[in-house]
Amino acid sequence: MAAVSVFFLTSAARAAGTIDYSGSISIGIGILQAGASHAFEKKTGIKFTSIDTAGSGKGIKALLQGKASLAGLTRPIAPAEKARNLVAITIGYDTLGIFVHQNNPVKNLSTAQLKGIFTGRITNWREVGGENAPIAATIEDPNGGRAAVEMLRKIVMGGAPYAKGLKQIESPLDQLKHTARTENGICVVNLGIFPSLDPAFGKRLKVVMMNDYAPTPDNIASGRYPITIPLQLVRESPPRNEERQFISFMLSKEGQAIVNKHFVPLQKGH
Template identity: 50%
Template sequence: MASFGLLRTLGRMADNVNRLFGGDKGFSRIFQRVLGTAPAYWLEQCSALLAPGCDSSEIPAIETFARRASSPPVVSRSVIYCQIAQAISDLTWINPEPMESATTGRSSYQQGVIGMKKIFALLVVASCLALTSPVLAAELSYSGSSTIGTSVLEAGAAAAFTAKSGIKFSKIDQPGSGKGLKALLAGEVPLAGASRPLKPEEKKEKLVGATIGYDAIAVFVHKDNPIKNLNKEQLKGIFTGQIKNWKEVGGKDAVIAPNTEILTGKRATVEMFQELALDGAAYGSGFKEIDLPRDQIVDLANTPNGICSVSLGLLAATSADVRAKVKAITLGGVEPSDKNIQSGAYLISRPLLLVTKGLAKDEPKEFINFMLSVEGQAIVGKNFVPVRK
């Protein structure tokens, strides 16, 4: 499927050529004829267009380029356009002085027009290949926040974006915000996700974040736990290990069993919770550490005296049976409602960012724009607070 952006590019290309050749519609007709046809026909049209204005020895070179552009490992528009640019750099440009060539008998202006025809023939062939060849389908890869990966991308955003643009996600890795941003800086992925604000040192590395929604780190307990609210000091005491029994915070006489994500994993939830709820203090020792935050909720469902802090949006990613066994409590009497999350009234609110190195462009920019569209924001709104309503 051709992307809207590429179709626009082809349209502009046709307009520019028409202007260059005094409104000659022949080139537009060639454009229209070759779209949607077989590769062999593209090459045939390319040869026909070139034949009146170049040596026959030049035709195989153009055909070879076109075939190379349609075969692996070329997998994206950016690679195709780089190849086109390289090929164009070797072709004749218009010389304003109408001098006659001793070898061809043609004026430099005539040669320049022929050169422009070569350029256009090459662009037609390569662009049509980009539009219709299945091996040229553009791809996008993501690494970072599991909150965004699980409850946004895998919850419908990736599939909807592919259906709309033809751009597929080759991978959606969820090692956490910190590791995802490192992968972005290392050039391993063009798009990362962070469920926290960017740090000053990350901004110095020219990382740019686009906020697509807001989330809350909710505090969950088992449904049979009578506790409905904790203030900040109580919450801090539990997760630093200073408070060890539920009776110390008005509950039953039972040892508290916290679980956390892997504390050394540089995940956003761990860092944000430590900063906002623990005032930077270290987590207590001996807590059960679990790799994926969704599995923290599953573990809590089977631990009557447990407690955990997990993205509120991830609750929807668990089974109905699990959701029936846990509950989110209020913090300081404030519930994690959409209004309280967006305003910051809830203690542990945070933005959801799609991050690029430098200003977003190409496929990452298309995806970010999609996520900020009405359709994209509706997907965000299923589990989080959208930026736009």
Template identity: 40%
Template structure:
């Protein structure tokens, strides 16, 4: 009996030591992120310090290069995880990355509160951004030249690529006013009744409003159902199925605490 108790004690000690080693290993593993600025600014900014406090795992870097560059870095193994605010393309899926939807977003097409236009159709919006429609009076507005704002059109940003694919049907952009980030476009629009531009609904601000597209507003139900034209998923993407510290982060983002962070600016997946 004494021998059996000794064996049990030894087994418990080995199990405890293994658990401590595993925990210490995960805590010692540092993570890195790059990708969509909307995910970095509206989710990672709060999620990272909370996750670090709970898990002991540290993020060495949180980059804001945009979805395209962040995804390339993740697929090349240069960062642990990328934030991508759009669906993956067939070519990207062909590389068999691991991805997890953590929420849903919508691109609002923002106009100034002083702009009298109440609704735009997809065809009108395409006409504006391909340069065929140049004045607000052509879509029921004032006699003002349209200032169509965008992030740099060759930047690989998720907003730019999603807008081109969904609204422009893959056609090239016309002459647009290019600013560094969609948030910069929103600031421009707030002070310029002639301006408009797409940006995540998380960037909604005083002086601007999102205009309905084909009569549909970007409500939570329409975003989740995909009935609003510019709905999009928010993804975490890694080169392979996550293990260790990275799996802990994926699990945290799907936990009630992580989903509450997502819900502050976006539509949570759970």
């Protein structure tokens, strides 16, 4: 009962005219910090007092605990979350990009090959057309609630467990930096955060095709590139006015133009 009381006190104490965000790094960095929070504040006077990119799972927990008023989610909302009076609104689409070092000759991986790498069945690049070198794959904590590892496991790996011993790096930006330093490295992270990476690292990376398709907006929208990820804003029901206004802003022409900087907006094939 005490925990419930804390929740209501925290919610009631939140200042009018403010929003506290927690959740997906793609939405936090690639949308909010890429212009949406500033444009929305300029338009309405409503200010984002915090943008916490702790990941989708932790964002939902923060919302339920009253520590955030808006969460970012890059996986389908779970039935148990809907049952807690949470509502998810899709504002665009992202995908998972397969990143390797620029010197890696591999240009394309099939779903089966990618599954083999992350389940541990494939351990050398020569097994997928590359050099004779051990594959150095990195992932985020498989149990940390990050949407990328959950979606990779569901869509590519068919629910199979990750191989034991894979190097775990919590931040997807740090995964990209590690892969840029590691000629036999590979990581699979949200493509939309790549523009936020320091160009000194970005120029040492390349994106690999999957099943002969590159993750272009047209291939993502059509489903030819198989890993499509919804970008969702999650709020409580009924919503506060501040969150309702921000979601309406993100669905507007101005908001969708911001989504279009790094992601696929709703009007492109969805």
